[in-house]
Amino acid sequence: MIRFDRVTKQFDDGTEALKNVSLTIPTGKLTAIIGPSGCGKTTLMKMINRLENPTSGDILIDEKSISDRDEVELRRSIGYVIQRIGLFPHMTIAKNVALVPTLIGWSAEKTQNRVNELMNMVGLDPDIYINRFPLELSGGQQQRVGVVRALAGDPNIVLMDEPFSALDPISREQLQEELKNLQRKIHKTIVFVTHDMDEALKIADHLIVMRAGEIEQIGPPSEIIHNPSNDFVRQFIGLERINNKRSFGQYKLVELSAYFFQANTGQQIVSVNNSVNVSEAIELLGQPNADVLAVYDDEQFVGYINQSALLKAVLAKEEGVSVHD
Numbered sequence: 001m002i003r004f005d006r007v008t009k010q011f012d013d014g015t016e017a018l019k020n021v022s023l024t025i026p027t028g029k030l031t032a033i034i035g036p037s038g039c040g041k042t043t044l045m046k047m048i049n050r051l052e053n054p055t056s057g058d059i060l061i062d063e064k065s066i067s068d069r070d071e072v073e074l075r076r077s078i079g080y081v082i083q084r085i086g087l088f089p090h091m092t093i094a095k096n097v098a099l100v101p102t103l104i105g106w107s108a109e110k111t112q113n114r115v116n117e118l119m120n121m122v123g124l125d126p127d128i129y130i131n132r133f134p135l136e137l138s139g140g141q142q143q144r145v146g147v148v149r150a151l152a153g154d155p156n157i158v159l160m161d162e163p164f165s166a167l168d169p170i171s172r173e174q175l176q177e178e179l180k181n182l183q184r185k186i187h188k189t190i191v192f193v194t195h196d197m198d199e200a201l202k203i204a205d206h207l208i209v210m211r212a213g214e215i216e217q218i219g220p221p222s223e224i225i226h227n228p229s230n231d232f233v234r235q236f237i238g239l240e241r242i243n244n245k246r247s248f249g250q251y252k253l254v255e256l257s258a259y260f261f262q263a264n265t266g267q268q269i270v271s272v273n274n275s276v277n278v279s280e281a282i283e284l285l286g287q288p289n290a291d292v293l294a295v296y297d298d299e300q301f302v303g304y305i306n307q308s309a310l311l312k313a314v315l316a317k318e319e320g321v322s323v324h325d
Contacts, residue, residue, distance in 0.1 A: 001027045002048060002157065002189065007057035009043055009213075017043040019213040020057070025206070027156075030183050030190040032200040035210035036236070041193050044210070045159050048191060049078045061157070076104055079150030079158035079188075083166050086146065087134040093119075093145055094130035100153035111152075118148040121185065122178055140171035147179070151186070160192045164199070176203055180308065184266070197237060201225070201311045209233050222282050222307050251278050251313075253295050253305065259313045260295060260303025267291035274302060278310060285310075 002025040009018040017040045025031050033041040046052040047059055050071050059066050066074060087096050094115055101111040119126040122144040134142055143163060150158050164172045180203055183190060194200050200207055201221050209216045209224065217229040228234040254274040270290040272281065274297045284290050285307050295302045 001025070001062060002191070003060045003063070004044070004047075005058045005060065007044075007047065007054045007059060009040070009047070009052060010055045017213055018047075018054070021213075021215055023208065023215055023218060025189065025191060025208075027189050028187045029205040030179075030192060030203060031206040031208060032192045032194055032204035033208045033210060034194055034197060034200045034236075035216075037195060038212075039210040040213040041195075041208075041210050042161055044208075045161060045191050045193050048157065048159060049075050049080060051075075076100055076153065077155055077157075079153070079155040081143075081146050081150045081158065081160040081163045083162045087142060087149070089134050092131050092133060093137075094126075096134070096145060097130075097149045097152050099149065104153055106153075114152055114154070115148075118151055121182055122148055124148075138171075139167055140175060143167060143171075143175060144178070147175075147182075151188070155188070157189045157191070160190060162193055162195070165194070165196070172199075179203055187266075202308060204308070209236065211236075220286070220307060221311050222286060225311065226282070252276065253278070253281060253293075254297070256305065256310075256313050257302065259309040260305055261309065262303055269294050269304070271296060273297075278313075281305065282307070282310060 004021050004023050007018055007021045008016070010016045021040075021044065033045060035041050043052055047054060048061075048066070050066060053067075087093075094112075097115045097118070098111045101114060106114070115130065116126045119129060124141065124144055129137070129141075129145075134145070137145065146163065147160075150160075164175050167175065176199060192200075192203065204221055206219070207221055207224050208218050211232055217224055217233050224233065225237055228237055252274065253272065253276050256278070268289045268291045270284055270287075270292075271294045272284065274295055276284075276293075276295075281293055284293060292304050292306045294304055
């Protein structure tokens with residue numbers, strides 16, 4: 001668990017990037033920090049690995065202040081993915097990915113096994129890619145390697161600063177899906193900064209909405225889209241998206257088969273019938289012991305659905321895509 005306790009950040013020019021922020025980032029979830037440019041979201045994220053330090057207040061990981069930890073040791077224990085990727089061009093993919101495991105003293109065999117495991121997880125065959133150099137890969141492939149490098153040392157926490165924003169729309173969509181699938185397997189505490197509400201709703205288990213250095217609302221996507229706390233959150237999410245939820249809520253899960261997924265996530269699963277409607281499904285997923293719904297047609301298993309999949313269906317409906325597709 002990451003906890004901010006009355007954190008303020010004021011830069012030398014007098015800019016107050018964060019104003020008495022207190023919040024908790026849940027363990028094992030993907031939390032997206034969303035807000036307009038200049039709202040303080042990147043500053044907040046960079047404080048977790050001490051790339052920025054608070055003017056006042058404290059940040060704690062598992063109730064231990066990070067100010068008491070060595071900066072280098074802290075940063076090696078936290079994965080970090082940035083928009084510009086940041087791979088070393090003169091080093092092979094294998095050496096790029098192996099940086100942190102080598103620094104923290106892993107054996108060559110353990111490191112190699114970890115590199116191969118993660119490369120396979122993101123769809124990059126290690127036999128093909130590990131001896132290539134970054135400039136021999138596409139932008140999307142390089143960003144996959146960036147994610148792999150952040151995970152290589154098996155950190156509990158991974159920070160991602162608008163990692164997909166520079167990619168073309170197709171690559172971005174693919175990496176969003178791959179990140180969701182990867183998180184179902186690894187269950188890391190991921191803090192993901194984005195200015196794109198659709199991206200946040202698609203990938204996040206938990207949202208932090210910011211404005212002008214302050215927290216406007218915190219909660220799961222379904223709660224924020226259904227119960228925005230004020231006019232700013234309502235307008236930032238989009239009035240159309242909020243208004244459409246009412247009619248969409250009456251659709252039955254049987255009509256959302258395009259949004260089912262098959263993999264067992266290992267999360268808290270609740271079984272439901274195909275005739276349950278979206279509003280009922282969202283209410284069930286709001287319970288503490290229901291991360292995923294297992295949908296059945298009579299006794300025949302159909303697939304899994306979660307909050308992210310339901311919100312993706314909402315977005316598809318707004319864009320004119322039939323939920324029957």
